[in-house]
Amino acid sequence: MWLAPITMTGTMTGTVTMINSFVLQAALAGILVAMAAGPLGCFLVWRRMAYFGDTISHSALMGIGLGVAFGVASLWAILITCIFISGVLLWLQKGNKFSTDTLLGILAHSALSVGLIVIALQDSMREDMMSFLIGDILTINIHDIIGIGLMMLFALGGLYTIWAPLLSITVHEDLARAEGVNVLRVKIIYMLLIALLVAFAMKVVGALLITSLMIIPAAAARNIARSPGQMAILSMITGSLSVIMGIMASSLWDLPAGPAIVLSAVILFLAGRAVPNHFRV
Amino acid sequence: MSKLTPESAPESAPESTRESAPVSAPESAPESAITGSQRPNRPAALIRLEGVCLSYGERVILDNVSFSVDPGEVVTLIGPNGAGKSTVMKIALGLLNPDSGKVRRARGITIGYMPQNIMIEDILPLTVRHFLMLRPGTTRDQAQEVMALVRVAHVADSPVQRISGGEMQRALLARAMLGSPDLIVLDEPVQGVDIAGQQELYHLISRIKYDKGCGVLMISHDLHMVMAGTDKIICLNRHICCSGTPENIHNHPEYHAMLGSPTDGIALYTHHHNHHHDRLGNVVGTDHHDRHHDRDCNHD
Numbered sequence: 078m079w080l081a082p083i084t085m086t087g088t089m090t091g092t093v094t095m096i097n098s099f100v101l102q103a104a105l106a107g108i109l110v111a112m113a114a115g116p117l118g119c120f121l122v123w124r125r126m127a128y129f130g131d132t133i134s135h136s137a138l139m140g141i142g143l144g145v146a147f148g149v150a151s152l153w154a155i156l157i158t159c160i161f162i163s164g165v166l167l168w169l170q171k172g173n174k175f176s177t178d179t180l181l182g183i184l185a186h187s188a189l190s191v192g193l194i195v196i197a198l199q200d201s202m203r204e205d206m207m208s209f210l211i212g213d214i215l216t217i218n219i220h221d222i223i224g225i226g227l228m229m230l231f232a233l234g235g236l237y238t239i240w241a242p243l244l245s246i247t248v249h250e251d252l253a254r255a256e257g258v259n260v261l262r263v264k265i266i267y268m269l270l271i272a273l274l275v276a277f278a279m280k281v282v283g284a285l286l287i288t289s290l291m292i293i294p295a296a297a298a299r300n301i302a303r304s305p306g307q308m309a310i311l312s313m314i315t316g317s318l319s320v321i322m323g324i325m326a327s328s329l330w331d332l333p334a335g336p337a338i339v340l341s342a343v344i345l346f347l348a349g350r351a352v353p354n355h356f357r358v
Numbered sequence: 359m360s361k362l363t364p365e366s367a368p369e370s371a372p373e374s375t376r377e378s379a380p381v382s383a384p385e386s387a388p389e390s391a392i393t394g395s396q397r398p399n400r401p402a403a404l405i406r407l408e409g410v411c412l413s414y415g416e417r418v419i420l421d422n423v424s425f426s427v428d429p430g431e432v433v434t435l436i437g438p439n440g441a442g443k444s445t446v447m448k449i450a451l452g453l454l455n456p457d458s459g460k461v462r463r464a465r466g467i468t469i470g471y472m473p474q475n476i477m478i479e480d481i482l483p484l485t486v487r488h489f490l491m492l493r494p495g496t497t498r499d500q501a502q503e504v505m506a507l508v509r510v511a512h513v514a515d516s517p518v519q520r521i522s523g524g525e526m527q528r529a530l531l532a533r534a535m536l537g538s539p540d541l542i543v544l545d546e547p548v549q550g551v552d553i554a555g556q557q558e559l560y561h562l563i564s565r566i567k568y569d570k571g572c573g574v575l576m577i578s579h580d581l582h583m584v585m586a587g588t589d590k591i592i593c594l595n596r597h598i599c600c601s602g603t604p605e606n607i608h609n610h611p612e613y614h615a616m617l618g619s620p621t622d623g624i625a626l627y628t629h630h631h632n633h634h635h636d637r638l639g640n641v642v643g644t645d646h647h648d649r650h651h652d653r654d655c656n657h658d
Contacts, residue, residue: 305484
Protein backbone atom coordinates (compact mmCIF):
# COMPACT_ATOMS: atom_id res chain seq x y z
CA MET A 78 0.00 0.00 0.00
CA TRP A 79 1.52 3.32 -1.04
CA LEU A 80 0.00 5.27 1.84
CA ALA A 81 2.20 3.78 4.56
CA PRO A 82 5.61 5.00 3.36
CA ILE A 83 4.14 8.34 2.35
CA THR A 84 2.60 9.08 5.70
CA MET A 85 5.81 8.05 7.47
CA THR A 86 7.60 10.88 5.75
CA GLY A 87 4.82 13.33 6.48
CA THR A 88 5.33 15.94 9.13
CA MET A 89 2.16 15.18 11.01
CA THR A 90 2.44 13.52 14.35
CA GLY A 91 0.47 10.47 15.46
CA THR A 92 0.44 6.83 14.63
CA VAL A 93 0.69 5.57 11.10
CA THR A 94 -2.78 4.05 11.18
CA MET A 95 -4.36 7.30 12.34
CA ILE A 96 -2.74 9.27 9.57
CA ASN A 97 -3.66 6.56 7.15
CA SER A 98 -7.28 6.96 8.03
CA PHE A 99 -7.00 10.77 7.71
CA VAL A 100 -5.52 10.50 4.26
CA LEU A 101 -7.92 7.79 3.18
CA GLN A 102 -10.89 9.78 4.40
CA ALA A 103 -9.60 12.88 2.67
CA ALA A 104 -9.13 10.97 -0.58
CA LEU A 105 -12.57 9.40 -0.34
CA ALA A 106 -14.26 12.75 0.33
CA GLY A 107 -12.31 14.37 -2.50
CA ILE A 108 -13.22 11.63 -4.97
CA LEU A 109 -16.91 11.85 -4.04
CA VAL A 110 -16.85 15.60 -4.63
CA ALA A 111 -14.97 15.18 -7.92
CA MET A 112 -17.53 12.62 -9.15
CA ALA A 113 -20.32 15.17 -8.77
CA ALA A 114 -18.25 18.21 -9.78
CA GLY A 115 -17.11 16.80 -13.14
CA PRO A 116 -20.47 16.27 -14.89
CA LEU A 117 -21.99 19.40 -13.32
CA GLY A 118 -18.88 21.30 -14.44
CA CYS A 119 -19.24 20.05 -18.02
CA PHE A 120 -22.39 22.12 -18.33
CA LEU A 121 -20.60 25.16 -16.90
CA VAL A 122 -18.00 25.00 -19.68
CA TRP A 123 -20.54 24.10 -22.38
CA ARG A 124 -22.77 26.98 -21.33
CA ARG A 125 -19.78 29.32 -21.04
CA MET A 126 -20.73 29.95 -17.43
CA ALA A 127 -17.43 29.19 -15.69
CA TYR A 128 -18.02 32.36 -13.72
CA PHE A 129 -21.20 30.86 -12.32
CA GLY A 130 -19.09 28.40 -10.33
CA ASP A 131 -17.22 31.35 -8.82
CA THR A 132 -20.43 33.20 -8.10
CA ILE A 133 -21.84 30.26 -6.18
CA SER A 134 -18.65 29.47 -4.30
CA HIS A 135 -18.19 33.11 -3.32
CA SER A 136 -21.80 33.09 -2.16
CA ALA A 137 -20.89 30.06 -0.07
CA LEU A 138 -18.19 32.10 1.65
CA MET A 139 -20.75 34.79 2.35
CA GLY A 140 -23.07 32.05 3.66
CA ILE A 141 -20.45 30.75 6.09
CA GLY A 142 -19.90 34.23 7.48
CA LEU A 143 -23.60 34.97 7.79
CA GLY A 144 -24.22 31.53 9.27
CA VAL A 145 -21.79 32.15 12.12
CA ALA A 146 -23.08 35.70 12.61
CA PHE A 147 -26.67 34.54 12.95
CA GLY A 148 -25.95 31.21 14.58
CA VAL A 149 -27.25 29.08 11.71
CA ALA A 150 -25.55 25.76 10.84
CA SER A 151 -23.08 26.58 8.08
CA LEU A 152 -24.42 23.98 5.61
CA TRP A 153 -27.89 25.54 5.68
CA ALA A 154 -26.50 29.07 5.65
CA ILE A 155 -24.43 28.23 2.55
CA LEU A 156 -27.35 26.57 0.75
CA ILE A 157 -29.74 29.43 1.48
CA THR A 158 -27.22 32.09 0.43
CA CYS A 159 -26.32 30.24 -2.79
CA ILE A 160 -29.97 29.78 -3.70
CA PHE A 161 -30.67 33.44 -2.94
CA ILE A 162 -27.80 34.61 -5.18
CA SER A 163 -28.91 32.23 -7.98
CA GLY A 164 -32.38 33.74 -7.70
CA VAL A 165 -30.92 37.24 -8.00
CA LEU A 166 -29.05 36.11 -11.12
CA LEU A 167 -32.20 34.71 -12.75
CA TRP A 168 -34.03 37.92 -11.90
CA LEU A 169 -31.26 40.12 -13.34
CA GLN A 170 -31.07 37.98 -16.49
CA LYS A 171 -34.70 38.81 -17.20
CA GLY A 172 -33.76 42.47 -17.64
CA ASN A 173 -31.51 41.39 -20.52
CA LYS A 174 -29.49 44.60 -20.38
CA PHE A 175 -26.13 43.12 -19.47
CA SER A 176 -24.59 39.87 -20.59
CA THR A 177 -24.69 36.96 -18.17
CA ASP A 178 -20.91 37.18 -17.99
CA THR A 179 -21.02 40.71 -16.60
CA LEU A 180 -23.86 39.92 -14.20
CA LEU A 181 -21.97 36.91 -12.86
CA GLY A 182 -18.83 39.02 -12.38
CA ILE A 183 -20.79 41.60 -10.40
CA LEU A 184 -22.57 39.01 -8.26
CA ALA A 185 -19.46 36.90 -7.64
CA HIS A 186 -17.42 39.77 -6.32
CA SER A 187 -20.28 41.31 -4.35
CA ALA A 188 -20.76 38.00 -2.57
CA LEU A 189 -17.02 37.59 -2.04
CA SER A 190 -16.70 41.07 -0.54
CA VAL A 191 -19.70 40.63 1.74
CA GLY A 192 -18.32 37.26 2.83
CA LEU A 193 -14.82 38.62 3.55
CA ILE A 194 -16.21 41.57 5.53
CA VAL A 195 -18.61 39.46 7.57
CA ILE A 196 -15.83 37.01 8.38
CA ALA A 197 -13.34 39.77 9.21
CA LEU A 198 -15.86 41.31 11.65
CA GLN A 199 -15.96 38.11 13.68
CA ASP A 200 -12.83 37.48 15.70
CA SER A 201 -13.66 33.80 16.11
CA MET A 202 -13.59 33.28 12.33
CA ARG A 203 -10.68 35.39 11.20
CA GLU A 204 -8.11 32.72 11.98
CA ASP A 205 -9.98 30.14 9.94
CA MET A 206 -10.05 32.34 6.85
CA MET A 207 -7.50 30.22 5.00
CA SER A 208 -9.51 27.02 5.47
CA PHE A 209 -12.62 28.72 4.10
CA LEU A 210 -10.68 29.79 1.04
CA ILE A 211 -8.73 26.64 0.22
CA GLY A 212 -10.47 23.99 2.29
CA ASP A 213 -9.32 21.77 5.12
CA ILE A 214 -9.49 18.29 3.71
CA LEU A 215 -7.54 16.59 6.50
CA THR A 216 -10.18 17.47 9.10
CA ILE A 217 -12.83 15.56 7.20
CA ASN A 218 -14.63 13.03 9.40
CA ILE A 219 -16.89 10.10 8.69
CA HIS A 220 -20.04 12.22 9.02
CA ASP A 221 -18.74 14.61 6.37
CA ILE A 222 -18.06 11.68 4.08
CA ILE A 223 -21.57 10.30 4.49
CA GLY A 224 -22.99 13.78 3.78
CA ILE A 225 -20.79 14.24 0.71
CA GLY A 226 -21.66 10.73 -0.51
CA LEU A 227 -25.38 11.42 -0.28
CA MET A 228 -24.87 14.78 -1.98
CA MET A 229 -22.97 13.07 -4.81
CA LEU A 230 -25.75 10.52 -5.36
CA PHE A 231 -28.40 13.23 -5.25
CA ALA A 232 -26.49 15.58 -7.56
CA LEU A 233 -25.75 12.89 -10.16
CA GLY A 234 -29.30 11.55 -9.95
CA GLY A 235 -30.70 15.04 -10.36
CA LEU A 236 -28.41 15.79 -13.28
CA TYR A 237 -29.39 12.50 -14.92
CA THR A 238 -33.07 13.46 -14.87
CA ILE A 239 -32.46 16.87 -16.50
CA TRP A 240 -29.60 15.73 -18.75
CA ALA A 241 -31.40 15.74 -22.13
CA PRO A 242 -33.38 18.99 -21.71
CA LEU A 243 -30.37 20.78 -20.17
CA LEU A 244 -28.18 19.71 -23.08
CA SER A 245 -30.80 20.93 -25.53
CA ILE A 246 -31.01 24.30 -23.76
CA THR A 247 -27.22 24.51 -23.83
CA VAL A 248 -27.18 24.11 -27.61
CA HIS A 249 -30.01 26.55 -28.34
CA GLU A 250 -32.37 27.89 -25.72
CA ASP A 251 -35.14 29.11 -28.04
CA LEU A 252 -35.10 25.89 -30.04
CA ALA A 253 -35.40 23.85 -26.84
CA ARG A 254 -38.25 26.06 -25.66
CA ALA A 255 -40.02 25.78 -29.01
CA GLU A 256 -39.72 22.00 -28.69
CA GLY A 257 -41.53 22.09 -25.37
CA VAL A 258 -38.69 22.12 -22.82
CA ASN A 259 -39.55 23.95 -19.59
CA VAL A 260 -36.38 26.05 -19.69
CA LEU A 261 -36.77 27.93 -16.41
CA ARG A 262 -37.50 24.77 -14.44
CA VAL A 263 -34.49 22.93 -15.83
CA LYS A 264 -32.20 25.92 -15.21
CA ILE A 265 -33.38 26.28 -11.61
CA ILE A 266 -32.81 22.57 -10.93
CA TYR A 267 -29.31 22.85 -12.38
CA MET A 268 -28.49 25.90 -10.22
CA LEU A 269 -29.78 24.12 -7.11
CA LEU A 270 -27.56 21.12 -7.86
CA ILE A 271 -24.51 23.39 -8.15
CA ALA A 272 -25.42 25.11 -4.87
CA LEU A 273 -25.76 21.70 -3.22
CA LEU A 274 -22.38 20.58 -4.52
CA VAL A 275 -20.63 23.76 -3.41
CA ALA A 276 -22.16 23.66 0.08
CA PHE A 277 -20.82 20.16 0.68
CA ALA A 278 -17.51 20.66 -1.09
CA MET A 279 -16.41 23.74 0.89
CA LYS A 280 -14.54 21.67 3.45
CA VAL A 281 -12.71 19.71 0.76
CA VAL A 282 -11.35 22.42 -1.51
CA GLY A 283 -12.69 25.74 -0.19
CA ALA A 284 -14.40 28.68 -1.84
CA LEU A 285 -11.54 29.73 -4.09
CA LEU A 286 -10.87 26.33 -5.61
CA ILE A 287 -14.20 24.53 -5.94
CA THR A 288 -14.80 26.07 -9.38
CA SER A 289 -11.56 24.56 -10.61
CA LEU A 290 -12.77 21.05 -9.67
CA MET A 291 -15.77 21.69 -11.92
CA ILE A 292 -13.99 23.38 -14.81
CA ILE A 293 -10.55 21.76 -15.17
CA PRO A 294 -11.51 18.05 -15.19
CA ALA A 295 -14.28 18.89 -17.68
CA ALA A 296 -11.84 20.76 -19.92
CA ALA A 297 -9.32 17.92 -19.62
CA ALA A 298 -12.01 15.41 -20.59
CA ARG A 299 -12.84 17.45 -23.72
CA ASN A 300 -9.42 16.60 -25.12
CA ILE A 301 -10.40 12.99 -25.63
CA ALA A 302 -14.22 12.86 -25.47
CA ARG A 303 -16.36 12.39 -28.58
CA SER A 304 -19.80 12.89 -27.04
CA PRO A 305 -21.30 14.83 -24.15
CA GLY A 306 -21.86 11.64 -22.16
CA GLN A 307 -18.26 10.51 -22.64
CA MET A 308 -17.06 13.93 -21.56
CA ALA A 309 -19.11 13.75 -18.35
CA ILE A 310 -17.80 10.30 -17.44
CA LEU A 311 -14.20 11.17 -18.33
CA SER A 312 -14.46 14.32 -16.21
CA MET A 313 -15.41 12.14 -13.21
CA ILE A 314 -12.35 9.98 -13.82
CA THR A 315 -10.03 12.95 -14.35
CA GLY A 316 -11.36 14.67 -11.24
CA SER A 317 -10.90 11.56 -9.11
CA LEU A 318 -7.37 11.06 -10.42
CA SER A 319 -6.56 14.69 -9.60
CA VAL A 320 -7.76 14.17 -6.03
CA ILE A 321 -5.61 11.06 -5.60
CA MET A 322 -2.55 12.74 -7.13
CA GLY A 323 -3.08 15.92 -5.12
CA ILE A 324 -3.45 14.15 -1.81
CA MET A 325 -0.36 12.02 -2.52
CA ALA A 326 1.63 15.13 -3.33
CA SER A 327 0.22 16.85 -0.28
CA SER A 328 1.31 14.02 2.01
CA LEU A 329 4.68 13.57 0.35
CA TRP A 330 5.78 17.19 0.33
CA ASP A 331 3.53 18.63 3.02
CA LEU A 332 1.61 20.86 0.60
CA PRO A 333 -1.83 22.31 1.20
CA ALA A 334 -4.17 19.64 -0.20
CA GLY A 335 -6.67 21.87 -2.07
CA PRO A 336 -4.15 23.63 -4.31
CA ALA A 337 -2.25 20.37 -4.84
CA ILE A 338 -5.46 18.76 -6.15
CA VAL A 339 -6.13 21.67 -8.50
CA LEU A 340 -2.57 21.60 -9.86
CA SER A 341 -2.86 17.85 -10.43
CA ALA A 342 -5.99 18.52 -12.48
CA VAL A 343 -4.06 21.10 -14.51
CA ILE A 344 -1.31 18.53 -15.16
CA LEU A 345 -3.93 16.05 -16.39
CA PHE A 346 -5.42 18.76 -18.59
CA LEU A 347 -2.04 19.47 -20.17
CA ALA A 348 -1.37 15.74 -20.57
CA GLY A 349 -4.71 15.42 -22.35
CA ARG A 350 -3.68 18.12 -24.82
CA ALA A 351 -0.69 15.98 -25.74
CA VAL A 352 -2.77 12.89 -26.62
CA PRO A 353 -2.44 12.30 -30.36
CA ASN A 354 -5.68 12.34 -32.32
CA HIS A 355 -5.76 8.66 -33.23
CA PHE A 356 -5.70 7.61 -29.56
CA ARG A 357 -8.78 9.61 -28.77
CA VAL A 358 -11.99 7.90 -27.78
CA MET B 359 -35.81 30.95 -55.27
CA SER B 360 -37.29 33.60 -57.46
CA LYS B 361 -37.14 37.30 -58.00
CA LEU B 362 -40.20 39.15 -56.92
CA THR B 363 -41.48 39.35 -60.45
CA PRO B 364 -44.36 37.53 -62.05
CA GLU B 365 -42.21 36.41 -64.98
CA SER B 366 -39.47 34.62 -63.16
CA ALA B 367 -41.43 33.04 -60.34
CA PRO B 368 -42.73 29.96 -62.13
CA GLU B 369 -39.64 29.57 -64.30
CA SER B 370 -37.33 28.98 -61.42
CA ALA B 371 -39.69 26.68 -59.59
CA PRO B 372 -37.91 23.45 -58.69
CA GLU B 373 -38.52 20.39 -60.87
CA SER B 374 -40.27 18.41 -58.21
CA THR B 375 -42.76 21.15 -57.49
CA ARG B 376 -43.48 22.36 -60.97
CA GLU B 377 -46.82 20.63 -61.26
CA SER B 378 -48.30 22.13 -58.20
CA ALA B 379 -46.36 25.35 -58.40
CA PRO B 380 -48.43 28.47 -58.91
CA VAL B 381 -49.32 29.31 -62.46
CA SER B 382 -47.83 32.48 -63.81
CA ALA B 383 -50.13 35.37 -63.14
CA PRO B 384 -50.21 37.82 -66.03
CA GLU B 385 -49.02 41.24 -65.03
CA SER B 386 -52.34 42.78 -65.96
CA ALA B 387 -54.17 40.63 -63.47
CA PRO B 388 -52.21 40.77 -60.26
CA GLU B 389 -55.33 40.09 -58.24
CA SER B 390 -55.48 36.39 -59.12
CA ALA B 391 -54.44 35.33 -55.68
CA ILE B 392 -52.85 31.91 -55.86
CA THR B 393 -54.15 30.66 -52.55
CA GLY B 394 -57.70 31.70 -53.34
CA SER B 395 -57.89 30.13 -56.79
CA GLN B 396 -56.23 26.85 -55.82
CA ARG B 397 -57.89 26.22 -52.52
CA PRO B 398 -61.38 27.63 -52.50
CA ASN B 399 -62.44 25.72 -49.38
CA ARG B 400 -59.51 26.40 -47.17
CA PRO B 401 -59.38 24.64 -43.82
CA ALA B 402 -58.89 26.67 -40.66
CA ALA B 403 -55.57 28.50 -40.29
CA LEU B 404 -52.69 26.68 -38.58
CA ILE B 405 -51.75 29.85 -36.83
CA ARG B 406 -53.33 33.27 -36.71
CA LEU B 407 -51.97 36.47 -35.22
CA GLU B 408 -54.53 39.16 -34.47
CA GLY B 409 -53.59 42.74 -33.66
CA VAL B 410 -50.27 41.81 -32.05
CA CYS B 411 -48.46 44.77 -30.43
CA LEU B 412 -45.19 44.77 -28.54
CA SER B 413 -42.98 47.55 -27.25
CA TYR B 414 -39.89 47.69 -25.06
CA GLY B 415 -40.40 50.81 -22.99
CA GLU B 416 -40.93 53.68 -25.40
CA ARG B 417 -39.73 51.73 -28.42
CA VAL B 418 -42.49 50.21 -30.49
CA ILE B 419 -41.33 46.86 -31.88
CA LEU B 420 -44.59 45.65 -33.38
CA ASP B 421 -47.77 47.57 -34.03
CA ASN B 422 -51.02 45.82 -34.82
CA VAL B 423 -49.62 42.84 -36.73
CA SER B 424 -52.22 40.38 -38.04
CA PHE B 425 -51.78 37.49 -40.43
CA SER B 426 -52.36 33.78 -40.68
CA VAL B 427 -50.77 30.70 -42.18
CA ASP B 428 -53.01 28.02 -43.69
CA PRO B 429 -52.14 24.35 -44.22
CA GLY B 430 -50.01 23.97 -47.33
CA GLU B 431 -49.40 27.71 -47.55
CA VAL B 432 -45.97 29.35 -47.76
CA VAL B 433 -45.85 32.74 -46.06
CA THR B 434 -42.66 34.78 -46.27
CA LEU B 435 -41.88 37.72 -44.01
CA ILE B 436 -39.66 40.37 -45.54
CA GLY B 437 -38.52 43.68 -44.20
CA PRO B 438 -35.43 45.71 -43.33
CA ASN B 439 -33.21 45.00 -40.34
CA GLY B 440 -34.90 45.86 -37.07
CA ALA B 441 -38.34 45.52 -38.65
CA GLY B 442 -39.36 43.00 -36.01
CA LYS B 443 -39.35 39.91 -38.23
CA SER B 444 -37.67 37.64 -35.71
CA THR B 445 -39.87 39.06 -32.95
CA VAL B 446 -43.01 38.18 -34.91
CA MET B 447 -41.63 34.69 -35.33
CA LYS B 448 -40.91 34.31 -31.64
CA ILE B 449 -44.43 35.45 -30.83
CA ALA B 450 -45.85 32.98 -33.34
CA LEU B 451 -43.82 30.20 -31.72
CA GLY B 452 -44.94 31.23 -28.24
CA LEU B 453 -41.40 32.10 -27.12
CA LEU B 454 -42.46 35.67 -26.46
CA ASN B 455 -45.76 37.10 -25.29
CA PRO B 456 -47.18 40.18 -27.01
CA ASP B 457 -48.32 43.18 -24.97
CA SER B 458 -51.69 42.96 -26.64
CA GLY B 459 -53.32 41.01 -29.42
CA LYS B 460 -54.00 37.32 -29.85
CA VAL B 461 -52.06 34.35 -31.16
CA ARG B 462 -54.25 31.38 -32.08
CA ARG B 463 -52.68 28.06 -32.92
CA ALA B 464 -54.83 25.26 -34.31
CA ARG B 465 -55.52 22.70 -31.62
CA GLY B 466 -52.90 20.00 -31.29
CA ILE B 467 -50.59 21.10 -34.10
CA THR B 468 -46.89 20.37 -34.05
CA ILE B 469 -44.58 23.21 -35.00
CA GLY B 470 -41.04 22.65 -36.26
CA TYR B 471 -38.64 25.54 -35.71
CA MET B 472 -35.42 26.32 -37.55
CA PRO B 473 -33.56 29.10 -35.75
CA GLN B 474 -31.21 31.57 -37.37
CA ASN B 475 -27.59 30.50 -37.90
CA ILE B 476 -26.71 28.66 -34.73
CA MET B 477 -23.30 28.72 -33.05
CA ILE B 478 -22.22 25.64 -31.11
CA GLU B 479 -19.17 25.94 -28.89
CA ASP B 480 -16.14 23.86 -29.81
CA ILE B 481 -15.97 22.62 -26.24
CA LEU B 482 -19.20 20.66 -26.68
CA PRO B 483 -18.49 17.37 -28.49
CA LEU B 484 -21.68 16.86 -30.49
CA THR B 485 -22.29 14.94 -33.71
CA VAL B 486 -24.97 15.87 -36.23
CA ARG B 487 -26.94 12.76 -35.28
CA HIS B 488 -26.77 13.64 -31.60
CA PHE B 489 -27.80 17.23 -32.37
CA LEU B 490 -30.98 15.94 -34.02
CA MET B 491 -31.68 13.55 -31.19
CA LEU B 492 -31.67 16.43 -28.71
CA ARG B 493 -35.29 16.98 -29.67
CA PRO B 494 -37.32 15.25 -26.95
CA GLY B 495 -38.65 11.82 -27.97
CA THR B 496 -36.57 11.42 -31.13
CA THR B 497 -35.54 7.89 -32.05
CA ARG B 498 -32.41 6.94 -33.98
CA ASP B 499 -34.56 5.85 -36.94
CA GLN B 500 -36.38 9.17 -37.08
CA ALA B 501 -33.07 11.03 -36.99
CA GLN B 502 -31.76 8.82 -39.80
CA GLU B 503 -34.87 9.45 -41.86
CA VAL B 504 -34.70 13.25 -41.70
CA MET B 505 -30.95 13.21 -42.31
CA ALA B 506 -31.54 11.23 -45.50
CA LEU B 507 -34.32 13.64 -46.47
CA VAL B 508 -32.10 16.73 -46.30
CA ARG B 509 -28.97 14.87 -47.41
CA VAL B 510 -26.78 15.21 -44.36
CA ALA B 511 -26.58 11.45 -43.66
CA HIS B 512 -22.96 11.45 -44.88
CA VAL B 513 -21.94 13.75 -42.01
CA ALA B 514 -24.14 12.08 -39.38
CA ASP B 515 -21.19 11.22 -37.18
CA SER B 516 -19.15 14.35 -37.81
CA PRO B 517 -18.94 17.01 -35.10
CA VAL B 518 -21.42 19.81 -35.83
CA GLN B 519 -18.55 22.31 -35.71
CA ARG B 520 -16.80 20.57 -38.61
CA ILE B 521 -19.55 20.64 -41.27
CA SER B 522 -20.09 23.35 -43.87
CA GLY B 523 -22.52 26.23 -43.50
CA GLY B 524 -24.92 24.69 -45.99
CA GLU B 525 -24.80 21.33 -44.25
CA MET B 526 -25.45 23.01 -40.91
CA GLN B 527 -28.50 24.81 -42.30
CA ARG B 528 -29.76 21.49 -43.69
CA ALA B 529 -29.17 19.82 -40.34
CA LEU B 530 -31.21 22.59 -38.71
CA LEU B 531 -33.94 22.03 -41.29
CA ALA B 532 -33.83 18.32 -40.45
CA ARG B 533 -34.33 19.12 -36.76
CA ALA B 534 -37.38 21.22 -37.69
CA MET B 535 -38.72 18.26 -39.69
CA LEU B 536 -38.66 15.86 -36.74
CA GLY B 537 -42.03 14.91 -35.32
CA SER B 538 -43.84 15.49 -38.65
CA PRO B 539 -44.77 19.12 -38.00
CA ASP B 540 -47.97 20.67 -39.37
CA LEU B 541 -46.21 24.02 -39.58
CA ILE B 542 -42.54 24.75 -40.03
CA VAL B 543 -41.18 28.11 -38.97
CA LEU B 544 -37.87 29.08 -40.58
CA ASP B 545 -35.79 32.08 -39.53
CA GLU B 546 -33.64 33.15 -42.49
CA PRO B 547 -33.05 29.58 -43.63
CA VAL B 548 -30.58 30.45 -46.40
CA GLN B 549 -28.59 33.15 -44.66
CA GLY B 550 -24.87 32.69 -44.94
CA VAL B 551 -25.17 30.03 -47.62
CA ASP B 552 -23.82 30.42 -51.15
CA ILE B 553 -26.20 30.69 -54.10
CA ALA B 554 -26.07 26.98 -54.98
CA GLY B 555 -26.68 26.09 -51.35
CA GLN B 556 -29.58 28.56 -51.21
CA GLN B 557 -31.18 26.93 -54.22
CA GLU B 558 -30.75 23.50 -52.70
CA LEU B 559 -32.31 24.61 -49.41
CA TYR B 560 -35.28 26.23 -51.14
CA HIS B 561 -35.79 23.09 -53.23
CA LEU B 562 -35.77 21.02 -50.07
CA ILE B 563 -38.24 23.29 -48.33
CA SER B 564 -40.68 23.25 -51.24
CA ARG B 565 -40.35 19.49 -51.58
CA ILE B 566 -41.04 19.02 -47.89
CA LYS B 567 -44.01 21.34 -48.18
CA TYR B 568 -45.53 19.40 -51.09
CA ASP B 569 -44.69 15.97 -49.70
CA LYS B 570 -45.96 16.61 -46.20
CA GLY B 571 -48.54 19.28 -46.91
CA CYS B 572 -47.41 21.41 -44.00
CA GLY B 573 -47.62 25.17 -43.77
CA VAL B 574 -44.43 27.20 -43.94
CA LEU B 575 -43.73 30.52 -42.25
CA MET B 576 -40.32 31.92 -43.04
CA ILE B 577 -38.24 35.03 -42.85
CA SER B 578 -36.31 35.98 -45.94
CA HIS B 579 -33.07 37.83 -45.34
CA ASP B 580 -33.33 39.44 -48.77
CA LEU B 581 -35.93 42.02 -49.73
CA HIS B 582 -35.79 41.07 -53.40
CA MET B 583 -35.69 37.31 -53.28
CA VAL B 584 -38.15 34.87 -51.82
CA MET B 585 -38.66 31.17 -52.32
CA ALA B 586 -40.44 30.11 -55.50
CA GLY B 587 -43.90 28.96 -54.58
CA THR B 588 -44.37 31.59 -51.90
CA ASP B 589 -48.12 32.09 -51.60
CA LYS B 590 -48.09 35.21 -49.50
CA ILE B 591 -45.50 37.84 -48.79
CA ILE B 592 -45.78 40.06 -45.75
CA CYS B 593 -43.73 43.25 -45.78
CA LEU B 594 -43.04 44.13 -42.20
CA ASN B 595 -41.62 47.29 -40.79
CA ARG B 596 -42.90 47.23 -37.21
CA HIS B 597 -46.36 47.21 -38.74
CA ILE B 598 -47.45 45.33 -41.85
CA CYS B 599 -46.74 47.70 -44.77
CA CYS B 600 -48.41 45.45 -47.29
CA SER B 601 -49.10 41.81 -47.90
CA GLY B 602 -50.23 39.66 -50.78
CA THR B 603 -49.00 37.35 -53.49
CA PRO B 604 -45.54 38.00 -54.93
CA GLU B 605 -47.26 39.62 -57.94
CA ASN B 606 -49.37 41.89 -55.78
CA ILE B 607 -46.42 42.93 -53.73
CA HIS B 608 -44.40 43.70 -56.80
CA ASN B 609 -46.89 46.38 -57.77
CA HIS B 610 -47.53 47.68 -54.32
CA PRO B 611 -46.28 51.21 -53.63
CA GLU B 612 -45.47 50.37 -50.01
CA TYR B 613 -43.13 47.63 -51.14
CA HIS B 614 -41.23 50.13 -53.22
CA ALA B 615 -41.35 52.57 -50.37
CA MET B 616 -39.66 49.91 -48.31
CA LEU B 617 -37.08 49.37 -51.00
CA GLY B 618 -36.37 53.06 -50.86
CA SER B 619 -37.35 54.37 -54.30
CA PRO B 620 -41.01 55.21 -53.96
CA THR B 621 -41.52 56.70 -57.42
CA ASP B 622 -39.02 54.66 -59.34
CA GLY B 623 -40.79 51.58 -60.66
CA ILE B 624 -37.62 49.96 -61.88
CA ALA B 625 -35.84 50.00 -58.55
CA LEU B 626 -35.99 46.25 -58.52
CA TYR B 627 -33.98 45.90 -61.69
CA THR B 628 -31.41 48.63 -61.29
CA HIS B 629 -30.45 47.42 -57.86
CA HIS B 630 -30.43 50.94 -56.60
CA HIS B 631 -29.79 49.94 -53.02
CA ASN B 632 -30.57 52.05 -50.03
CA HIS B 633 -28.42 49.74 -47.99
CA HIS B 634 -25.33 47.66 -48.44
CA HIS B 635 -24.79 43.97 -48.29
CA ASP B 636 -21.89 42.37 -46.59
CA ARG B 637 -20.07 39.37 -47.96
CA LEU B 638 -22.77 37.00 -46.82
CA GLY B 639 -25.62 38.96 -48.29
CA ASN B 640 -26.76 40.47 -45.01
CA VAL B 641 -28.22 43.92 -45.23
CA VAL B 642 -26.03 46.39 -43.42
CA GLY B 643 -26.36 50.11 -42.85
CA THR B 644 -30.06 50.84 -43.22
CA ASP B 645 -30.08 54.40 -41.90
CA HIS B 646 -30.72 55.79 -45.39
CA HIS B 647 -33.58 53.48 -45.72
CA ASP B 648 -35.53 54.92 -42.82
CA ARG B 649 -35.54 58.37 -44.37
CA HIS B 650 -37.02 57.07 -47.61
CA HIS B 651 -39.46 54.90 -45.86
CA ASP B 652 -40.93 57.62 -43.69
CA ARG B 653 -42.10 59.57 -46.70
CA ASP B 654 -44.69 57.05 -47.73
CA CYS B 655 -45.22 54.98 -44.73
CA ASN B 656 -46.40 56.60 -41.53
CA HIS B 657 -45.44 54.70 -38.49
CA ASP B 658 -47.18 56.03 -35.43
